[in-house]
Amino acid sequence: MTPEDFIFREIVAEDNPQIARVIRNVLEEFDAPTTGTAYEDKATDNMHAAYQGKKESYSVVVYNNTVVGGAGFAHLAGAEATVCEFQKMYFLPIARKKGLAGKLLRHCLQKATAAGYTQCYLETMPNMESAQALYKKNGFESLDQPIGNTGHCSCSVWMLKKL
Numbered sequence: 025m026t027p028e029d030f031i032f033r034e035i036v037a038e039d040n041p042q043i044a045r046v047i048r049n050v051l052e053e054f055d056a057p058t059t060g061t062a063y064e065d066k067a068t069d070n071m072h073a074a075y076q077g078k079k080e081s082y083s084v085v086v087y088n089n090t091v092v093g094g095a096g097f098a099h100l101a102g103a104e105a106t107v108c109e110f111q112k113m114y115f116l117p118i119a120r121k122k123g124l125a126g127k128l129l130r131h132c133l134q135k136a137t138a139a140g141y142t143q144c145y146l147e148t149m150p151n152m153e154s155a156q157a158l159y160k161k162n163g164f165e166s167l168d169q170p171i172g173n174t175g176h177c178s179c180s181v182w183m184l185k186k187l
Contacts, residue, residue: 027122031086032131035094037072039084042091044069050114054151061149061179062112071112074098079139082112083128085119092119095128097136100145102173108141109174113155125158133162137187144187145171147179159183 035043051063058064067074075082075096082096095113099105110132115125136144147170148155160166164183171182 025087025118027124027127029087030092030119030122030124032083032128033086035072035075035082035084035096039091039094040070040072043071043084043094046091046093046116047112047114049116054149056149060175062114065175068112071096079108079141081132081135081139083131085115085124085128087118092116093124093128095125095132097132097141097144099141100172100174103145103171106140106142107172108136108139108144109172110136110144110146120154125155126162129158129162133185133187142187144185146183147174148181148183149179150181152181156181156183159185 047062047068051061062068071082075098080098083094084091085093093115096111097108098111100107100109113125133144146159164185167182167184169182
């Protein structure tokens with residue numbers, strides 16, 4: 025299988041159960057807490073509805089008609105209107121190490137810029153080292169403390185990028 029075998033598209037309502045499983049399976053794989061993470065977010069079970077505003081978007085990655093990953097962005101709660109949050113980027117093992125995460129990250133950042141955001145914030149966990157390396161490679165810088173109000177108290181790595 026090659027990267028060309030994977031399709032990127034905007035989320036549709038029928039994707040909700042599959043992307044929820046992807047998110048929870050990856051968090052379990054990384055021994056992440058089920059509280060204070062996307063595991064318990066209300067949006068996780070209804071991702072399509074959660075990303076229907078004009079300044080937010082969520083894309084899924086599909087392989088053989090199955091959702092195997094996704095990522096999106098939305099306004100960062102509790103922050104200025106020009107700050108978005110990169111959210112819920114998770115990939116099943118079948119979709120890793122193919123350059124898909126970087127491609128999806130850049131796609132989301134382009135869309136966020138087009139939506140008028142000037143900064144992009146994200147949170148992750150210390151043991152998600154590959155993700156942190158990807159973010160740094162794409163211009164994210166580490167912060168000493170969180171900004172906004174994500175509700176993800178179990179995420180202790182905070183990063184920001186100027187768009």
